[in-house]
Amino acid sequence: MTYSFPEEVLEHVFSFLTSQNDRNAASLVCRTWYEMERWCRKRIFVGNCYAVNPRVLIRRFPEVKAVELKGKPHFADFNLVPEGWGGFVYPWIVEFARVYPWLEEIRLKRMVVTDECLEIVSKAFRNFKVLILSSCEGFSTDGLAAVAANCRNLRVLDLRECEVEELSGHWLSHFPDSFTSLESLNIACLSLEVSFSALERLVSRSPNLKTLRLNRTVPLEKISKLLQRAPQLADFGTGAYSAEIRPDVYSSLQEAFSGCKKLKSLSGFWDVVPAYLPAVFSVCSQLTYLNLSYATTQSPDLIKVISQCHNLQRLVVLDYIEDMGLDTVAVTCKDLRELVVFPSDPFVADANVLLTEEGLVSVSQGCSKLQSVLYFCRQMSNSALISISKNRPNLTCFRLCILEPRAPDYLTFEPLDVGFGSIVENCKELTRLSMSGLLTDRVFEYIGKHAKKLDMLSVAFAGDSDLGLHHVLSGCESLRKLEIRDCPFGDKALLANASKLLTMRSLWMSSCFVSFGACKLLGQKMPGLNVEVIDERENLNLLPENAPVEKVYIYRTVSGQRLDMPDFVRIMGKDKNGVYNLSLCDKGL
Amino acid sequence: MSTEDQFGLEITELRLGLPGGGERNVKKRVFLDILGGGDEVDLCGNGGGKNRNMEVAVGWPPVCSYRKRTIIKMYVKVSMDGAPFLRKIDINGFKGYSDFVMALEKLFGLGDECEYIPIYEDNNGDWMLVGFVPWEIFTETCKRLRMKKKVLDGGLQTKNLMRKNEN
Numbered sequence: 001m002t003y004s005f006p007e008e009v010l011e012h013v014f015s016f017l018t019s020q021n022d023r024n025a026a027s028l029v030c031r032t033w034y035e036m037e038r039w040c041r042k043r044i045f046v047g048n049c050y051a052v053n054p055r056v057l058i059r060r061f062p063e064v065k066a067v068e069l070k071g072k073p074h075f076a077d078f079n080l081v082p083e084g085w086g087g088f089v090y091p092w093i094v095e096f097a098r099v100y101p102w103l104e105e106i107r108l109k110r111m112v113v114t115d116e117c118l119e120i121v122s123k124a125f126r127n128f129k130v131l132i133l134s135s136c137e138g139f140s141t142d143g144l145a146a147v148a149a150n151c152r153n154l155r156v157l158d159l160r161e162c163e164v165e166e167l168s169g170h171w172l173s174h175f176p177d178s179f180t181s182l183e184s185l186n187i188a189c190l191s192l193e194v195s196f197s198a199l200e201r202l203v204s205r206s207p208n209l210k211t212l213r214l215n216r217t218v219p220l221e222k223i224s225k226l227l228q229r230a231p232q233l234a235d236f237g238t239g240a241y242s243a244e245i246r247p248d249v250y251s252s253l254q255e256a257f258s259g260c261k262k263l264k265s266l267s268g269f270w271d272v273v274p275a276y277l278p279a280v281f282s283v284c285s286q287l288t289y290l291n292l293s294y295a296t297t298q299s300p301d302l303i304k305v306i307s308q309c310h311n312l313q314r315l316v317v318l319d320y321i322e323d324m325g326l327d328t329v330a331v332t333c334k335d336l337r338e339l340v341v342f343p344s345d346p347f348v349a350d351a352n353v354l355l356t357e358e359g360l361v362s363v364s365q366g367c368s369k370l371q372s373v374l375y376f377c378r379q380m381s382n383s384a385l386i387s388i389s390k391n392r393p394n395l396t397c398f399r400l401c402i403l404e405p406r407a408p409d410y411l412t413f414e415p416l417d418v419g420f421g422s423i424v425e426n427c428k429e430l431t432r433l434s435m436s437g438l439l440t441d442r443v444f445e446y447i448g449k450h451a452k453k454l455d456m457l458s459v460a461f462a463g464d465s466d467l468g469l470h471h472v473l474s475g476c477e478s479l480r481k482l483e484i485r486d487c488p489f490g491d492k493a494l495l496a497n498a499s500k501l502l503t504m505r506s507l508w509m510s511s512c513f514v515s516f517g518a519c520k521l522l523g524q525k526m527p528g529l530n531v532e533v534i535d536e537r538e539n540l541n542l543l544p545e546n547a548p549v550e551k552v553y554i555y556r557t558v559s560g561q562r563l564d565m566p567d568f569v570r571i572m573g574k575d576k577n578g579v580y581n582l583s584l585c586d587k588g589l
Numbered sequence: 590m591s592t593e594d595q596f597g598l599e600i601t602e603l604r605l606g607l608p609g610g611g612e613r614n615v616k617k618r619v620f621l622d623i624l625g626g627g628d629e630v631d632l633c634g635n636g637g638g639k640n641r642n643m644e645v646a647v648g649w650p651p652v653c654s655y656r657k658r659t660i661i662k663m664y665v666k667v668s669m670d671g672a673p674f675l676r677k678i679d680i681n682g683f684k685g686y687s688d689f690v691m692a693l694e695k696l697f698g699l700g701d702e703c704e705y706i707p708i709y710e711d712n713n714g715d716w717m718l719v720g721f722v723p724w725e726i727f728t729e730t731c732k733r734l735r736m737k738k739k740v741l742d743g744g745l746q747t748k749n750l751m752r753k754n755e756n
Contacts, residue, residue: 078648079725135653161655189655270659294660318660346650347663376650403650434651460649486646 010036020045039063046070047505049087049111050530053559054095066105066130067096073508073553074458075483076110077135080510080551082536084566087111091564097124105130112136118143122150130156137163141192145171152176155208156184166192169217173198177205184211188237188268193217204229213237216270221249224256231259238268241295245275258282267291267316274301284308288335291316293342299325299354307332316340319355319376326359330366338372338397339363346376346403357384364391372397379410380437385419389426398423399434405461405486408438415439421446424454431478434458444468448475456481466493473497483508490548491518495525502528502556510534510551516572517545519552523573530557531572532565540570646712647729654725657681663728669697669705669736680731685724697736705736 005013014037017023023041027034042065046052049069071087089111096103103125113136121128128151141164147157148171172194175182182202187194196218203209209230214223218239227233243249253276257263263283272295287309292302299322306315306325312333317325319341329336341359345352357380364370370392380402389395409416416437424430424447431453435443439462447454448471455478463469470493472482482504490513501507501522516533523531534551537543561571652661663681676696683689693707694700707719711730722730 075648077653078651079654079729080648083723135655161653163655293656296660342656342660343650343652344660346652346661376652401650405646405649458651460651461646485648 004032007036011040014040018043042066044068048555048557049089049092050559050562051505051555051557054092056559058095058099062099064096064100065103066107067092067103068107068109069111070109071111073110073483073506074481075485075508075510080485082534082566082568085534085569086562086564086566088564089113090117093117093120097121101125102127104128105132107132107134108136109134110136112138113143114138115140115143115146119146122146125151127153129153130158132156132158132160133162134158134160135162140165141167141169141171141190145174148172148174149176152179153181154179155181156211157182158184158186158211159189160186162189164190166190168192169194172202175202177201180205181208182206183208184235185209186211186213186237187215188213190215191217196222200225200229206230207232209233211235211265213267214239216240219243220253220273220276224249224252227256227260232262233260234262235265235289236260236263236268237266237291238270240271241269241276242271242273243276245273250276250279253279254282261286263287265289265291269295272297272301274298277301277305280305281308285310287311288313290314293318293340296320296344303328309333311335314338314340316342318342318344319353320344321359322354323356323359323362324354326355327362330362333367335369336363336367337369339367339370340374341376343376343401343403349378349404351378357381360384361387361391364388368392369394371395374399374401374434376401376403378403379407380416380419381409381411382414382416382419382422383411385416386422389422393426394429395423395427396429397432398427398430399432399458400436401434402436405436406438407436415442417443417446421450424451429453431455432457435462436460438462440464441468441471444471448472451476453478455479457483459484459487461486463487463489466490469493470496473500479503480505482506484510484512486511488513491515494518495522498522498526498529501526501554504556506553506555508551508553513548514552515546515548516540516543519549519572520545521573522554523571525573527574528556528558529554530561530574533570533572534568535570536568647726657728665709665731665733667693667696667734667736670738672697672736678734680728686720686727690719693734693736699736704739706739707734708737709734 010033014023014026017026020043023037027037038060039062041061042063044057044061044064044066045068046057047070049071069089069092071089072081072085075081087110089108097120101124104127106121113133118139121131131147131154147154169192203212203226210233212226212230212233213235214237216239220239220241220243223238227236257280260283263286266280266283266287266289269292274297284305285308288311290309290312293316295302296318298320302317302321303325307328310332313335314337315329315333317340321341341355355377357377360373360375360377361384364387371394373395380400408414409419417440420435420439420443424433430451433451433454435458441464444463447457454476457472457476457479466489468487469489472479473493474497489509494514495518519531519533522529532553533549534553535549537550561574565571658681661681662679664677664679666675667678668675678693678696680689683692690707694703699705708716709719709731710716710733712732
């Protein structure tokens, strides 16, 4: 007896599958499901833009409405990827413009976006709604002007930490008077002044505006005007939070904030003048997200704000908060899920603030829902890490950066192996881990043994030998992203675990001991991997096969060698026509 | 850094603090205390006192460029041939080489006909011409600066530039 659902029923069922992983799994069931699924998939996520090419994507998914692409490897954030490496979105945009006229959303991370790309986007997609550019570069305010002028139905324009060539602030004035659909505007990363009157008019005619993150140039005195025009805001980022202390400015600011009954997220606060901080007190108890990481103000001022934020779920702050401030967080923010503490003076060895491991231990004790931590500090101990792991076995993301490379347990002077071992052993749901401090191969043994759900691991200045890398590659079943710098890992572990790399998105290794020869061998053995050697030295041909490469970036791909490499990038072990045989690998992506 | 190395030095060293392997920086601090060294004493090639820089590696600590530019002050000392006092400049306060070099010249009251060229010591102890590496890398690896007086003879000038650790 054969069963078959009518297509419409199948399509309806699939419409409830939102996760890409679920859809990928469904498409592997049988040919019918594969065909059905691909015709109705609307949202695409490509975690590595070189894992696949636009043609393959378009061939499989003809009806896409939203695309998300990621380009450069994560370590590009820290200047480890040389300029010109790649991540160009242009070829994608051109194909999308040709085939997806009804595309509505584009989200890009760490990609090179030119003005021409933005112009195409602004003209090719009639119903374009969402543009989110995160850590992107390559465009200027001219590109933004094109988007403003032409995207009639735009809802979201979100520039997160982008490098924009700022030719003028006039681009904002290109939004026509008839444009009223804006829901979210984030221009925090821009440094040039935009016309305030244009901004004010834009806000006034955008009844659906929920998110407004200003840039530093918008003066404090003018914020109240904007807030009065948009009391429905849920997410607000101030500009520079400083002005001469004037009672009239203060009271209108305070009044404006108290009018924002729906405000849940607050950020900005550059150049903060503490006297103006109490103006936000009336909204503190509403806040679920607070970002004070640009507020270079001392702990007492920060505490006054935070002690009123009883409903806070995510806190981002500088180490000016100090242990004392984190004690307040532990007592006040019982709903806290995520804590981020950035360093105020990371290039100086001596502590400029009283922030130690104790602050983190305190929060781990007091905040039972804490799942995600990013913490920069100058000292750590195994006992603190063990306490944290026992307090918070529900941690899913633990990123610790001890500023001095290879710093040992400051109490016992031992490596921090046991401490991090305890983290992976007790926190069984851990999906992301970044380690620092003095670490031997032992910590990798613990990770390989216990970190079964680990998806992403970042390692620096750690380990003793290839055994360390081998433990991780052979033990971490769920590992998809591994990034390593300045570790004594070489060829053996890499070659012994070559097939593991096909189950991962990518592996980055820089300033390690991986040789040219090993990279070539790996590239030859594994047609499904691109083994990119990134090396800016001259006369590489004169180096022996066993010489270590500067950087290697290995990723699985179905599209073979890329064609846009600069001269310092070499894809190893492939012949000139090394394009992978697509028919063998056209499976659920 | 092996335990054996640490214990070898330990025996001969006067120190306050816990016995056992010492953190490298703790030892340096004690040396300076004994000798009464201040900010300008540079025994270990890594600067002394409060504003000591850490071991510098590109991209470490992992703070993204955007945040670095916005929040972090990176003061380095600048000396000038012939000037008795050093000055400090925040290399993170500039977008690139052109406004940085202009600010350097202003710092010392140098005019257009500048007789000085800026050179810097990087994290490897090498003296380099300012402008040699990409700006971002420069901000991360520059440990200190020097305004070097131009020498008339082109050959000598190059030689002077190549000489390490003149200070």
